[in-house]
Amino acid sequence: MPDIVFLTLSGLVIVSAIFALEARELIYGAVGLAFSLIGVAGLFILLGAEYLAMFQVSVYVGAVVVLILFTIMLVRRESGRIVEEEEPGRLGRAGILVAGLVALAVAGAVILVVPMSLEAPEFHGIPLRELGRYLASSYAVALVILGILIGATVVGGLTLVKVEREETNSGAAQ
Amino acid sequence: MTCLQGLPTLQEIVNLVLRIITSRTFLEVVFFPGFLNVMLSAAFLTWLERKVIARVQLRIGPLYAGISGILQPIADGVKLMFKETIFPELADTKLLMLCALGLMLLAFAPAVAIPFGEGFVIANMDVGLVYVFAVLSLFPSVILLIGWASNSKYPFLGGLRSLFQQVAYEIPMWLSVLGIVMLTGTLNLTKIVEAQQRLWFVVPQVLGFAVFFTAALAELERTPFDLPEAETELVMGWMTELSGVPFMIGFLAMYTKLYVMSALITTLFLGGWSGPGFVPQPVWVLLKTFLVASVIVVIRGSFPRVRVDILLKTGWTRLLLLALVNILVTVALISFGLDWVWRI
Amino acid sequence: MGLDTWSLVTVYEIVVFLVTVPLLIFGWLMGAKGKNPIRDAPFESGQTHLGEARQRYMMQYYPYLIMFIVFDVVAMFLFTWGLAFSGVPLTQDYLFLVFIAVLVAPLGYALYLSGRREFW
Numbered sequence: 001m002p003d004i005v006f007l008t009l010s011g012l013v014i015v016s017a018i019f020a021l022e023a024r025e026l027i028y029g030a031v032g033l034a035f036s037l038i039g040v041a042g043l044f045i046l047l048g049a050e051y052l053a054m055f056q057v058s059v060y061v062g063a064v065v066v067l068i069l070f071t072i073m074l075v076r077r078e079s080g081r082i083v084e085e086e087e088p089g090r091l092g093r094a095g096i097l098v099a100g101l102v103a104l105a106v107a108g109a110v111i112l113v114v115p116m117s118l119e120a121p122e123f124h125g126i127p128l129r130e131l132g133r134y135l136a137s138s139y140a141v142a143l144v145i146l147g148i149l150i151g152a153t154v155v156g157g158l159t160l161v162k163v164e165r166e167e168t169n170s171g172a173a174q
Numbered sequence: 175m176t177c178l179q180g181l182p183t184l185q186e187i188v189n190l191v192l193r194i195i196t197s198r199t200f201l202e203v204v205f206f207p208g209f210l211n212v213m214l215s216a217a218f219l220t221w222l223e224r225k226v227i228a229r230v231q232l233r234i235g236p237l238y239a240g241i242s243g244i245l246q247p248i249a250d251g252v253k254l255m256f257k258e259t260i261f262p263e264l265a266d267t268k269l270l271m272l273c274a275l276g277l278m279l280l281a282f283a284p285a286v287a288i289p290f291g292e293g294f295v296i297a298n299m300d301v302g303l304v305y306v307f308a309v310l311s312l313f314p315s316v317i318l319l320i321g322w323a324s325n326s327k328y329p330f331l332g333g334l335r336s337l338f339q340q341v342a343y344e345i346p347m348w349l350s351v352l353g354i355v356m357l358t359g360t361l362n363l364t365k366i367v368e369a370q371q372r373l374w375f376v377v378p379q380v381l382g383f384a385v386f387f388t389a390a391l392a393e394l395e396r397t398p399f400d401l402p403e404a405e406t407e408l409v410m411g412w413m414t415e416l417s418g419v420p421f422m423i424g425f426l427a428m429y430t431k432l433y434v435m436s437a438l439i440t441t442l443f444l445g446g447w448s449g450p451g452f453v454p455q456p457v458w459v460l461l462k463t464f465l466v467a468s469v470i471v472v473i474r475g476s477f478p479r480v481r482v483d484i485l486l487k488t489g490w491t492r493l494l495l496l497a498l499v500n501i502l503v504t505v506a507l508i509s510f511g512l513d514w515v516w517r518i
Numbered sequence: 519m520g521l522d523t524w525s526l527v528t529v530y531e532i533v534v535f536l537v538t539v540p541l542l543i544f545g546w547l548m549g550a551k552g553k554n555p556i557r558d559a560p561f562e563s564g565q566t567h568l569g570e571a572r573q574r575y576m577m578q579y580y581p582y583l584i585m586f587i588v589f590d591v592v593a594m595f596l597f598t599w600g601l602a603f604s605g606v607p608l609t610q611d612y613l614f615l616v617f618i619a620v621l622v623a624p625l626g627y628a629l630y631l632s633g634r635r636e637f638w
Binding site for chain 2: 523529541582
Binding site: 058059131143 | 587
């Protein structure tokens with residue numbers, strides 16, 4: 001049973017990702033991304049990391065994808081929404097072929113050389129309370145640094161937007 | 175990889191299916207407290223809302239369909255099923271239908287974790303609380319997509335307003351229950367209810383309750399936060415271009431969410447299934463849930479609407495601050511050793 | 519039948535799915551037919567619609583979305599801390615408060631940017 005579930009979820013992740021890349025409309029791409037990330041959350045559940053799966057859904061699908069959607073929807077559409085696609089030329093096609101062969105060779109070498117099994121190793125997960133303990137004690141400084149990093153990123157991003165708005169505004173005023 | 179060890183015979187398949195259908199878990203899932211319960215409760219809430227609002231406005235509300243109009247939701251449902259599904263010319267029909275399906279799946283999902291008695295819950299998740307929050311966080315994206323796919327100004331604006339509103343109030347909502355998590359040390363909804371046997375959390379966590387209740391009103395897009403649906407401004411907000419069955423789904427999803435939120439408030443703050451024993455535990459849950467829903471409905475009839483920028487600012491500043499204060503109060507409670515009340 | 523929790527959730531969702539899809543199909547098939555431009559136009563209270571529907575509304579609240587992502591992550595860490603909180607504060611519990619305090623500054627900046635409507 002677990003194998004079927006694993007295969008379905010992996011299939012969802014991969015197929016949605018391919019769909020997201022190949023879709024004509026950006027919005028569909030974002031929706032494909034959302035499905036792919038939900039599949040990843042499902043894989044987390046299979047691994048027993050339920051807490052992480054829940055926040056994967058609410059941070060990635062509930063926040064990041066929303067941000068992407070919002071940005072797509074409010075970008076002006078003068079540029080047109082259909083991306084011109086070029087067929088890869090002869091050099092391009094040769095390149096794709098070489099890349100595919102190299103990938104196959106590497107994958108084959110890894111499978112043959114490295115001892116692998118399809119049984120997952122024993123999972124000794126950390127209970128969430130322990131995780132909280134660790135975060136508050138051993139990793140507290142790292143957490144604060146993380147906070148500063150996030151804060152700096154946000155302030156930087158907002159400043160960039162602000163500068164761009166100011167340019168547009170002053171440009172429009174002229 | 176596991177190989178299929180010979181296909182099972184038809185007889186075995188039929189037996190397996192029959193065993194599953196009559197198993198207790200399946201019956202629980204489909205009927206009570208699962209799908210049918212949620213569906214009927216949501217329909218009941220539409221009737222309740224119309225009756226209560228009517229009384230607030232000195233009217234009577236639905237009267238003719240069944241005793242006191244109780245069958246009105248069924249009549250509405252049947253009517254909507256036979257209406258034509260019209261979408262505007264330039265709208266993205268496939269996306270709208272997909273989003274309608276998504277709305278149904280999302281609205282019904284949290285009910286699975288709500289406990290209806292000791293050990294009587296469909297999915298006893300150790301992360302039940304964050305599961306409910308994760309599902310709730312998916313609504314803004316679906317609503318935004320519906321607003322976009324309708325390709326029409328009113329729904330799009332309604333979708334955007336809904337997005338920002340829900341996003342602004344989700345953080346205070348999460349932080350307001352952190353106090354409960356600290357007092358019980360678990361995210362499991364069943365254990366949270368069990369911890370309230372001596373004293374319901376609405377007492378020590380008054381602030382948290384107030385913040386959660388307010389944030390829930392915003393999540394439900396209900397007055398005084400019903401900008402996305404402001405009838406005088408936006409027709410029906412993001413639902414404007416939905417008709418027939420998709421509209422029924424959108425409408426039903428809103429009331430299902432109301433049911434789920436009320437049930438969640440009952441579970442987290444009002445002691446879930448606890449109550450005197452002459453009434454069975456699931457009935458207590460339903461009674462308290464409908465009581466909370468009635469209060470929410472009365473609030474709808476009593477308050478004016480909040481302006482959008484004030485709404486967003488309040489969510490991000492005042493409610494967030496109050497939630498943090500609640501956390502500090504809880505820290506003080508625990509530091510003084512008072513948390514034995516809620517430890518079993 | 520001893521199914522584990524998440525399988526039950528999946529079964530439940532499948533039930534919802536199996537009810538909704540026929541409903542949608544039924545509604546789609548049941549409508550009267552007959553396209554005409556008035557019926558298919560977007561609804562604007564009787565006016566003919568003008569202008570592109572998808573414009574830059576509410577752009578000024580963009581910083582709020584970014585702050586939502588940040589505080590979403592904060593909530594994730596905060597819940598683990600809350601679970602572990604046993605009343606005996608470690609000396610480093612205060613660093614958690616610092617973690618939150620550090621992120622109040624960007625929030626203030628976001629609020630400031632979002633408040634200036636003419637700017638956007």
